[in-house]
Amino acid sequence: MAEIQLRNVGKRWGTFVGVHNFDLTIADREFLVLLGPSGCGKTTTMRMIAGLEDVTEGQILIDGKVVNDLEPKDRDVAMVFQSYALYPNMNVYENIRFPLKVRGIDAASHDEKVRRAASMVELDDFLHRKPAELSGGQRQRVALARAIVREPNVFLMDEPLSNLDAKLRVSTRAQIKNLSHELAVTTIYVTHDQIEAMTLADRVVVMKKGIVQQVGSPTEIYDHPANTFVASFIGSPAMNLIDGRVEGGVFTAQHTRVEGVALPDGPVTLGFRAEDAVLAGQGQIEAPIYTIELLGDATMISVRIGGALVSVKADKTYRAEIDDRIAVSIPVEACHFFAAESGERIA
Numbered sequence: 001m002a003e004i005q006l007r008n009v010g011k012r013w014g015t016f017v018g019v020h021n022f023d024l025t026i027a028d029r030e031f032l033v034l035l036g037p038s039g040c041g042k043t044t045t046m047r048m049i050a051g052l053e054d055v056t057e058g059q060i061l062i063d064g065k066v067v068n069d070l071e072p073k074d075r076d077v078a079m080v081f082q083s084y085a086l087y088p089n090m091n092v093y094e095n096i097r098f099p100l101k102v103r104g105i106d107a108a109s110h111d112e113k114v115r116r117a118a119s120m121v122e123l124d125d126f127l128h129r130k131p132a133e134l135s136g137g138q139r140q141r142v143a144l145a146r147a148i149v150r151e152p153n154v155f156l157m158d159e160p161l162s163n164l165d166a167k168l169r170v171s172t173r174a175q176i177k178n179l180s181h182e183l184a185v186t187t188i189y190v191t192h193d194q195i196e197a198m199t200l201a202d203r204v205v206v207m208k209k210g211i212v213q214q215v216g217s218p219t220e221i222y223d224h225p226a227n228t229f230v231a232s233f234i235g236s237p238a239m240n241l242i243d244g245r246v247e248g249g250v251f252t253a254q255h256t257r258v259e260g261v262a263l264p265d266g267p268v269t270l271g272f273r274a275e276d277a278v279l280a281g282q283g284q285i286e287a288p289i290y291t292i293e294l295l296g297d298a299t300m301i302s303v304r305i306g307g308a309l310v311s312v313k314a315d316k317t318y319r320a321e322i323d324d325r326i327a328v329s330i331p332v333e334a335c336h337f338f339a340a341e342s343g344e345r346i347a
């Protein structure tokens with residue numbers, strides 16, 4: 001069992017607030033992803049849970065016990081970093097075994113534990129190699145095995161895939177997902193990559209400048225972003241956002257007119273996803289094509305509206321030229337509306 005509670009947790013250095021009022025319960029065995037741009041406070045939050053950083057406000061509880069003053073080694077958490085932090089003079093076997101030795105675990109059980117952990121990350125054949133003789137992906141798997149071997153209650157992973165090339169990232173991501181399922185351990189995973197967040201998480205926490213913007217399942221966050229920041233951070237491409245005005249139930253912006261909008265008059269931001277719009281003979285947006293990108297399984301068309309680039313996903317066989325005029329139809333139920341000033345969702 002490892003339920004983690006963050007009760008109004010904050011981190012300040014002097015007057016600078018790194019993390020503000022973080023309040024969340026992470027369920028036993030949940031895979032929680034902290035997502036946000038560089039500097040938003042993800043790593044600091046995780047380091048506070050690990051005990052590597054003091055908490056300046058609030059309380060952290062693991063299984064109902066306040067751990068604010070507990071040393072990292074007494075928290076039963078294992079951390080995997082983006083820099084693998086392996087010992088260069090030890091081979092793979094010794095690297096994986098190291099946490100068992102440090103913790104004084106009965107030496108008779110080491111061999112079996114090390115081999116089991118190595119086998120889970122498919123390193124059986126590399127046990128005698130030194131880190132310098134491994135690829136980046138293999139080194140990262142040693143780091144994972146070294147965390148697994150401890151059989152911790154909580155895994156903390158800080159951008160574990162960021163040093164891997166794109167292809168290896170995808171396969172290692174799948175392996176982490178499979179491992180977390182097999183080990184059934186509470187996992188907190190930090191990334192700035194929204195695809196990693198969407199594919200791995202039970203729940204995602206989106207952060208900006210130390211403040212939690214939204215907590216939800218990947219689907220909730222994708223389908224109902226709480227504000228324009230979340231909308232523009234999640235999805236590839238991100239949600240289209242068009243600043244305009246509602247008057248008499250009609251939203252207007254450059255090249256854009258959407259009728260039947262049940263909002264009071266005033267400035268608002270319209271949002272919709274590229275895949276929810278369709279190219280049609282007539283539409284709410286009519287504008288010249290700015291770019292056409294062939295993606296293989298689809299064609300991405302974009303037009304410029306005000307300062308914003310608006311993307312529409314078309315069939316893979318769709319062909320057109322830059323500057324051709326197109327009409328984009330957006331079903332009303334696929335439209336999101338956000339307050340112009342605060343960016344908060346209003347409909």
Ligand code: ATP
Binds near residue numbers: 013192
């Ligand atoms: P990244 O993805 O770049 O690692 P992050 O979201 O993990 O970013 P943090 O490392 O948690 O961000 O940092 C949050 C903020 O706190 C940043 O603005 C950072 O500059 C600041 N910060 C981190 N450590 C300290 C420190 N020891 N003293 C002062 N400010 C710090």
